[in-house]
Amino acid sequence: MASSCLSFNASVSPNHDLFRRHPSSPLLRYRPVLVSCTSPADGNNTTTPIETITKPRRTENTIRDDARLQRSTAANPFSARYVPFNAPPGSSEQYSLDEIVYRSRSGGLLDVEHDMEALKRFDGAYWRDLFDSRVGKSTWPYGSGVWSKKEWVLPEIDDDDIVSAFEGNSNLFWAERFGKKFLGMNDLWVKHCGISHTGSFKDLGMTVLVSQVNRLRKMKRPVVGVGCASTGDTSAALSAYCASAGIPSIVFLPANKISMAQLVQPIANGAFVLSIDTDFDGCMKLIREITAELPIYLANSLNSLRLEGQKTAAIEILQQFDWQVPDWVIVPGGNLGNIYAFYKGFKMCQELGLVDRIPRMVCAQAANANPLYLHYKSGWKDFKPMTASTTFASAIQIGDPVSIDRAVYALKKCDGIVEEATEEELMDAMAQADSTGMFICPHTGVALTALFKLRNRGVIAPTDRTFYNKLSSKV
Structure with a gap:
């Protein structure tokens, strides 16, 4: 044969x-x-x-x-298509990936569904x-x-x-001294997703989205440019990948709420940058209105294409440990697409026989922008968006996350947990990590705070293999 x-x-x-x-x-x-x-x-x-x-x-x-x-x-x-997220059995609604569509007919989120039967061969x-x-x-x-x-x-x-900067393949860091000194753990690992072309994990999703836009433009579809709302990292990734492909980009940033490094990147890459006197949620509302009326392709994680790239970080974690499954993975959460992307990557590996289980996951939020945490503590009762307060973890300063339904679904499926970090807690966690040779961003400080709390409560055992994700190399 x-x-x-x-x-x-x-x-x-x-x-x-x-x-x-x-x-x-x-x-x-x-x-x-x-x-x-x-x-x-x-x-x-x-x-x-x-x-x-x-x-x-x-x-x-x-x-x-x-x-x-x-x-x-x-x-x-092999093939893939858009379908309504978490569609009921028997749903026949689907769309080609070459269609420009962000919502289902009922107004819900979409998901990219792969032909699993073909993959399972x-x-x-x-x-x-x-x-x-x-x-x-x-x-x-x-x-x-x-x-x-x-x-x-x-x-x-x-x-x-394909538009690629050979993103991904980010390294693992064994947090040996930090784990032993502060947590009594000997198997604590950092996944450096922020070691990437523009300095954040957003590159993983943007290479997929901009590649598909490049394909659509070659097919003469009505796409004159790509736009996003951003707290900094998304705009940097979008502008870089669009510039690489010669595609115009436009970004909406909340005024005085992002770092100078995050502001310089899209300007340097030639994006049309608008500073809006509002927060991220206000910028998101504006870009959704504009992309609904003009031939500008939406690049925020409402667009499920981005999550297809981001899920590969989960696959990499398994791959880098010879396909052994960790016990815990901790992910900071703002707009909440990434926690679902990680779940999707782990779940595909399980369904296709690469591993026999998936890890438990933790989504960590800043206490000043914690709508998912409050939803979790209420027993997953009616979700209530909030007005996010200022936090050092500015990239996750989001009160009305687009991917709330995706995050809740993922956390329920993996028996996940949601934790929060006050400003004092996240800064203390950063200082402790930095004292042992790391140099982490505030968002990673949020993830570390969640780890401290779960260790102190005995939820995470000292011998559990645990990963937390460093999503940005910017401070």
Whole structure:
């Protein structure tokens, strides 16, 4: 039986068994490695050494050119679409990803749904080996931590349409001294999502959204630019990726509520920057009105495409620990898309057989902007938005989060917890972390405060493998 591994970015003998491929197998454009492959027909794993012939790379080619040369004409068996978030069984409402739509017919959120049956034709070992084989490579577009999982992100996009700065693949930091000294923990880890092109985890989602916009513009869809409301990090990521693709961008920022570093980035990248005398929620209301009336594509996490990129950080955590599942993952929460994105990444890995369980998750909020925390403490009764007060954790200073329904769904599914941090608590946590060799942002201080509280209550055990997410490299 022929293997389901297909073609790779190398010169391989044309008579090799790999070229007698199953007609429905997915395209793997990659360098030669030893991989464990599963035949769709028999489900048996075999390790297939790949015969290679040294072929010098043409120096005038770019990595995009090399990807084009290795492109297969085989049909892509994977697909994705928009569906209403948490739709009831039997719902037939769906939209192509090439449609410009942000809400369901009932006004609810949308989600990107993948053809899981097509993905399940290949077992967990297959996907683990595939993703592992792409780490540390410069092959386009798989050098990106996001696009190395392309089949799970935007499977139908052409590689030429992808706009990437090889984001993702962020490192882990073992917080050895901090964990032992302040928490009595020996297995505490930091996921440095902020070590990225523009300095925050927002790059993970923006590469996906801007790539899809690039595709839509090439299809002559009515998109003249991309816009967002922001507390700083989203605008920096949007402006950088749009500038890379030559796409106009417009950002609405709350006046006097973001850092100078966050303000300089979109201006330097040529975005049209508007400082509005309101808070983030006011900026969000304005950009939603504008994108509803003008051919400007909405880039906030109301648009579920962003979450497809952000979920890859969860997959990376599993990958970096040889697909072992941690006990806890702590994520700061403002607009609340990221907690759902992490859940979605973990859940896909479980459903597709890469792991057998998912971790418990904690969403940490600043006490001055804590609508999710109050909702959690009420027993998930009627959600009430609030007017957020000023907090040092300005990027999560949001009182009416767009993704509240997504966050509640994720936390219920993973038996999650919500905690809060006062201004004094988050600053104390920052100081303690910094004293042991870290240099963290206030939002990470919020996550650490949640960790302190859960350790003190005995919810998190000293031996639990725990991750907290450092979402920005800016202070």
